[in-house]
Each structure stands twice: as structure tokens, then as C-alpha cells.
Amino acid sequence: MQRKTINKQSALNIEKSPFIIEDLKDDTGFLMLQVSNLWNNRHDRAVKKNHGLSHMQYAVLASVCWLVYHSDKQVTQSLLSQHTKINPMTISQIFKVLEAKGYIARTKHPTDIRAKVVNLTKEGDELIRKAFQTIWEVDANFFRVLEKNTNRFNGYLYELLISND
Numbered sequence: 001m002q003r004k005t006i007n008k009q010s011a012l013n014i015e016k017s018p019f020i021i022e023d024l025k026d027d028t029g030f031l032m033l034q035v036s037n038l039w040n041n042r043h044d045r046a047v048k049k050n051h052g053l054s055h056m057q058y059a060v061l062a063s064v065c066w067l068v069y070h071s072d073k074q075v076t077q078s079l080l081s082q083h084t085k086i087n088p089m090t091i092s093q094i095f096k097v098l099e100a101k102g103y104i105a106r107t108k109h110p111t112d113i114r115a116k117v118v119n120l121t122k123e124g125d126e127l128i129r130k131a132f133q134t135i136w137e138v139d140a141n142f143f144r145v146l147e148k149n150t151n152r153f154n155g156y157l158y159e160l161l162i163s164n165d
Contacts, residue, residue: 039142046138051131058131059084060094061103064118065128075118076109085165103127 021027044055053061063084067075077095081088095118098104103124109115120128146153 042138042142043135046134047131050134051127053127053131056086056090057094057098058128058135060086060091061098061120061124061128062132062135064104065120065125068120074109076112076115077118078115080118085161098124 024030040055043058047053047055047058051058060080063080064075067073067079067083071079073079077088077091080086080091084091095104095106099106102121104118105121106116106118109117143150143153
């Protein structure tokens with residue numbers, strides 16, 4: 001059975017297109033995809049080159065660090081997933097890598113037998129401080145175009161986060 005394909009001639013027929021937005025610069029979702037991928041790639045290159053981490057490893061390690069220093073709760077996979085909006089299975093895989101590299105340590109949770117408490121090791125704390133500076137510089141460069149609109153942009157992102165959480 002041969003599938004019917006759409007050739008270039010028929011693909012240019014806007015009336016038959018399933019898309020309601022003709023110009024992709026007006027498609028918020030597509031723009032978000034593109035911008036988030038550019039931002040992610042810049043992070044990934046910077047932390048891999050300078051610190052031997054992927055962007056996701058950095059994000060998880062940085063979030064563990066933030067929670068250790070700024071939360072009164074013990075850091076668990078579940079808490080980190082809620083905090084970052086990263087799938088718990090992805091966090092579990094990243095924990096294994098970070099633990100193998102000696103950047104985090106997991107211990108039994110004192111009251112929840114299903115959970116483990118995550119803490120930074122000395123090496124992890126030192127690494128995240130260096131990597132944070134790298135990411136701070138990448139972000140300053142990436143978002144510099146926003147200049148005085150940064151607070152408004154962050155406000156819109158926060159509204160999206162809160163309204164869809």
C-alpha cells in the first residue's frame with residue numbers, strides 16, 4: 001500500500017493547509033519552540049565545554065543547590081520534579097549520572113521509605129558555583145535584547161507558568 005504524499009505544488013495551497021497561521025512569526029508555540037531550543041543549545045554548549053555537564057544535568061544540579069540553600073524541605077526526586085517541571089523519570093536518570101560523577105549523594109529519607117534525600121557533595125557545590133557563573137554570562141548575552149523589558153518578559157513567563165501548572 002503506497003501512501004499518498006503531498007507534493008510541493010499542493011503544499012503551497014493555503015486553502016488546504018491545516019494551519020491557521022500563515023506567517024510562523026505569529027505562531028507563539030512555534031516561536032517558543034525555536035527560542036527555547038536556541039537557549040537550551042547555548043546552555044548545553046557552554047556547560048559541556050567548560051564543566052562537562054549537559055544542560056539538563058546543570059539544570060537539575062542547580063535546582064538541587066537552590067533547594068538545599070533556599071527551602072526548608074528535604075530535596076527529593078518528587079520535590080525536584082515539582083520545582084523544575086521536569087519528568088520524575090528524567091530526574092531519576094540524571095541523578096544516577098550526577099551521583100556517579102560524585103556531585104550529589106542520595107540517602108534514605110527519614111520518614112518516607114520510598115524516597116531518598118538528595119544533597120550536594122563538596123565537589124557538586126564547587127562545580128555548580130563555577131557553572132552558575134558560566135550560565136549567568138550565557139543568559140546575560142542571550143537575553144540582552146530584552147534590556148528594559150526583562151521584568152515584563154519574566155512576568156509573562158510567570159503568568160504562563162502559574163496558569164498552566
